[in-house]
Amino acid sequence: MNSKIMKRIPHIFLCIGLLLMAASCSIKPVTVTGVQDVKIEKLDMGGITFSTGLKINNPNKIGFGIYGSKLNVKMNGVPLGEIKLDKKVKVRRKSEDVHTVKLSSTFQDMLGSAPSLMQMAQKKNGNVEITGYIKVGAFLFRKKFPVNLNQAKVPVEKGQ
Numbered sequence: 286m287n288s289k290i291m292k293r294i295p296h297i298f299l300c301i302g303l304l305l306m307a308a309s310c311s312i313k314p315v316t317v318t319g320v321q322d323v324k325i326e327k328l329d330m331g332g333i334t335f336s337t338g339l340k341i342n343n344p345n346k347i348g349f350g351i352y353g354s355k356l357n358v359k360m361n362g363v364p365l366g367e368i369k370l371d372k373k374v375k376v377r378r379k380s381e382d383v384h385t386v387k388l389s390s391t392f393q394d395m396l397g398s399a400p401s402l403m404q405m406a407q408k409k410n411g412n413v414e415i416t417g418y419i420k421v422g423a424f425l426f427r428k429k430f431p432v433n434l435n436q437a438k439v440p441v442e443k444g445q
Contacts, residue, residue: 312345312426312428313344313345314344314430315341315342315343315344315345315349315376315419315421315430316341316342316430316432317339317340317341317342317356317415317419317432317434318340318341318342318381318434319339319340319434319436320337320338320339320340320413320415320434320436320439321337321338321339321340321383321439321440322337322338322439322440322442323335323336323337323360323411323413323439323440323441323442324336324337324441324442325441325442326387332389332390333365333389333390334387334388334389335358335365335387335388335389336385336386336387336388337358337385337386337388337413338383338384338385338386339368339383339384339385339386339415340381340382340383341374341376341381341382341383341384341419342380342381343376343377343378343379343380343381344379345378345379346378346379347378347423348375348376348377348378348423349375349376349421349422349423350373350374350375350376350421350422350423351370351373351374351375351376351419351420351421352373352420352421352422352427353370353419353420354368354370354417354418354419354420354432355367355417355418356368356415356416356417356418356419356432357415357416357417358388358413358414358415359413359414359415360411360412360413360414360439360441361411361412362412364390365388365390366388366389366390367388367390367417368386368387368388368415368417370386374386376421409440409441410438410439410440410441411438411439411441412435412436412437412438412439413434413435413436413439414434414435414436415432415433415434416432416433416434417431417432418430418431418432419432
């Protein structure tokens with residue numbers, strides 16, 4: 286009986302050590318710092334599909350994966366929908382990289398904004414507002430960070 290307990294003591298100390306390290310780590314906020322190039326990929330009777338580059342800043346000593354988000358996007362005051370991540374986004378440690386994300390919306394979601402949408406499609410620049418949150422995590426750590434970004438004169442590109 287004593288030998289079984291003695292064999293587990295190193296594992297117990299390892300677990301306690303990992304818990305103490307995890308408790309002492311402070312995670313700095315991961316932030317969305319900008320928007321680059323909004324590209325209208327598809328505009329038809331079913332709705333609109335966009336892609337955009339989000340500049341994400343990670344000041345931490347470890348890299349993270351973005352596991353979920355709820356980011357509502359408006360362009361020139363017109364609600365365009367919610368950004369849905371179609372794949373896991375990896376954010377490197379101590380970096381500020383641009384990650385391409387897609388968003389799609391139906392005209393039902395944008396009820397009453399079709400004229401504004403057509404004007405937006407004709408312009409070369411737009412004002413983008415992104416609000417919501419992103420969930421990041423690494424190993425057992427998970428944290429939700431708020432996003433509130435307003436950026437003027439974001440280039441708008443038309444797809445094929």
